Amino acid sequence: MLTGFKLRKRDEPWKWGALVIFLGALLISLLISAFLLEGQGKSAIDGLFILWDGSFGHVWALEGALLKAVPIFLCSLGVAISFRMQIWNIGAEGQFALGAIGATWMALSFPHLHWTLLMPLMFIMAFLLGGLWAGIPAALKLKLKVNEIISTLMLNYIAILLLDYLVFGIWKDPSSYGFPMTPKFSENARILGMFGSSVHWGVALCVAVGAAFWAFMRYTRLGYELKASGQGPRVAKYAGMPYGFLVMFVMCMSGGLAGWAGCVEVAGTTGRLEPSLMVGYGYTAIVVAWLARLEPLNIAFASFLLAALRVGVENLQLELQIPAAFGEIMEGMILLSVLAGQFFLTYKLERRKLSD
């Protein structure tokens, strides 16, 4: 350790510490990003300005961020409830794909159904398939103790290949000139903009889901037990409900919410199933969940922030031809810096006294 300083455990929590650490992490990531931009022969000042301008500088940017925040928020909420129970569900990306597939299945099967019937069908199927995709690793974990990190991740790869299989094969639009995509959904299967704006009703859904989630955790017995078992499996043993049931419930909820995210994306944003739907919201959701320290309200803010970053990076890509992977680099760096910085939430450096 540094000479002249010594490490001490904090007696009381550092007020605002989490915020300071987050801002510090953001600063470090921006500095390294600037360095990377310079390395590519672009002006870092211009780049960071375009990034800011494209994230927060215009109404269209904020609208875009709000739209992208919807799937990230839904996935992240699910990821957070499983992380709270120390169940490492890395599979939001695959559960998202299955949700999109489920919604597409309904939309293509019943295109003429009135939207008041078709929409619920799509959401139910998306929830079921997403939940099922998360239920498999949960069952494998409970019955055979198969590591859920790896099984959920492998199911991500399989889900994306399944999506490919469908859009390259049986669901391919015959009039798409060979492009892998399903036909455009009928109007009945589309989520439209609210009050004539480009911001669709998925945003309202997020508010409703967030409120329901909060009420569920606060006022129901199941929510209380989930919170208790978040302290670790050992505490969970004292809960009134069997641990296996809680794990299964959390994973299926988590998968179902990611499935809804997939449903909102196909019905609200693209209007058809296509491979370009998979842009890694499920992985961003993990970053968001951890940055938000698994708290629902923080998740809403963090989803919006990282969604804004994505919009900003798109702008950067357009203006300076920077690869879209720039956003992933920033996400990775912010998360790593926050993880490193959280050290100072429990410890502090103190100036060594002469007597030591």
Added chain:
Amino acid sequence: MLELIVPLLNATVQSGTPILYATLGEMMTEKGGVLNLGVEGIMSFSALAAFVTTFTTGSATLGFLAGGCAGLFLAFIHGFVCISCLGNQVVSGLALTILGLGLTRFLGTPYIGLPCEGFEKAAFPILSSIPVMGDILFKQDALVYVSYVVPVLFWFFFKRTSLGMAMESVGEYPAAAAAAGLKPILLRYSAVLGGGFLIGLGGAYLSLAYTHLWTNGLSGGRGWIAVALVIFAFWRPGRAVVGAYLFGGVMAFQLRLQASGTNIPSSILLALPYALTIIALVFSACRRKHSDMPAALGTNIEPEG
């Protein structure tokens, strides 16, 4: 029949080699008590580092070492976050994968489609003339020959050298290791860095000997397969060899089937290794009593004070 099977087994060894390096690298990291889920990101970044080095200097050996050093560099970040800053190992590894994949795509874009010399297959003197076995094992590139020695060295290191045994003890019971006068922090760092170097060599193999060409998504889930194989191998190098070649075989078989113009849709064939990974874990879960899983895997060492 033989003329069909021998080339397939030859290809099996080749596609199993990068997985073998990465599996042993992750195994070393975990034996020191640190879980590194960044393997996928490390492999892809080091594949790029190796490619760019060989592309600019023309030296394949230098590229191979550059791959290892790139692995070392990313593993150091993970080590710093987890060992020094007590960050959550699972989340740090995931973040490292996101960072590694992002860096690869960001820096690698200008090289897409470019070829590089790398390592060509060269028959090993004398041994390659053994019938059948010679054709399978000794008509390979130099990096495959190196990979035959690595598991043996790995075994020797952890079973017969004091450094290896000390490293294993901080993965089992760091407090006892510290009480015995060892330096747990330093030992964990060496396990993470050594493991990162090996994972990096696996990545280097992909661009220098496997494809000879730069494309995006070169690692294609191999890093995750390596993480799974460490569990499958019960943390023993011998079983890691079996597992790596098993997956190499599935990948080689799957590629040949695709090339033969079968009716089976390619997406189903491509999903085979991922499905097999889950199945392999199910099988090893049934016999997990035999596993040598390090007791302190995934837990950080809290400093005093």
